[in-house]
Amino acid sequence: MKISKEVKTSVLVIAGIVLFIFGFNYLKGKNLLNSSRTYYTVYDNVEGLESSTPITINGLRVGKVISIGFKGDGSAHLLVEFTVDSDFEFSKNSKAELYETGLIGGKAIAVVPAFDGAPKAESGATLEGTIKPGLSELVNQRLTPLQEKVEKVTTSVNTAFTNLNDVFDEEAKAKMRKSIEDLDGVLISFKRTSDNLNNMLGDKESNLNKSLANVEHLSSNLSKVSDSLAQANLKSTINDLQSTLNNLNTMIAGINEGNGTMGKLMNDDSLYDNLEGATRQLEELLQDLKLNPKRYVHFSVFGKKAKQYDAEGNEIKDKQD
Known part of the structure; x- marks a missing residue:
């Protein structure tokens, strides 16, 4: 059977159209031969997010971003379309979290699955979009209050110096300079006194050593005396004295009673x-x-x-x- 040129041409045209559609969708991130699920999410700002950006679940890549565009309701919100190629199922209450992929920029979307017993997320569903603070945002959150405090402190210091300049006139400044000079003289005198004391101690070092030796000998003797007192039979003496006092008390009690x-x-x-x-x-x-x-x-x-x-x-x- 001979195929006519018209049939061959028609087949080639249809095949070309099919290849064009498949290639175009493939370049857009869609695989017509794959049974993937499509989801949507909405963000206020997606700076750094691009088409074909990976979609992950617990760090595992399960899909990619298909398209990014305005939602079309006049709110300037951005509608993101992405696919999930995995058979992993999650609740419709799951969230699509936008996060930074590194320090040099770039963002991706992570599906945070929810297992709350709600119906599973079917293809075409819209997941709630959340944004995970990145390193730059965390640094800004920490640095912004610090910057405000530094600005307040700087303003206070400037005000304090301004008030100080207003309070200290030329006469007060002269007195302050004079006080500093006097303080310098006191420090010089103190240094001289310290040097003299060092010299005196150096001359009397032998006498000081002898005095310290005598003190050590005296402490040794006191230690021996205390040991002797500790070894003495003080307990027996105290007991005898207590017994005598008890007898005296008994005798006085008998006298008081008329015995x-x-x-x-x-x-x-x-x-x-x-x-x-x-x-x-x-x-x-x-x-x-x-x-x-x-x-x-x-x-x-x-x-x-x-x-x-x-x-x-x-x-x-x-x-x-």
């Missing part, structure tokens, strides 16, 4: 009353002896009988008289 001769003497009021009565009678006797000595002392040359008196001082006459 024994000393206790009765100290606590029996009758002895005091008897002594007081005897003393009073002795005083009366002495007084009567002074006033009436003849009652007690009788002297007779011829042996005359002495007169007798009663207790009241009346003369007792003999019945013969």
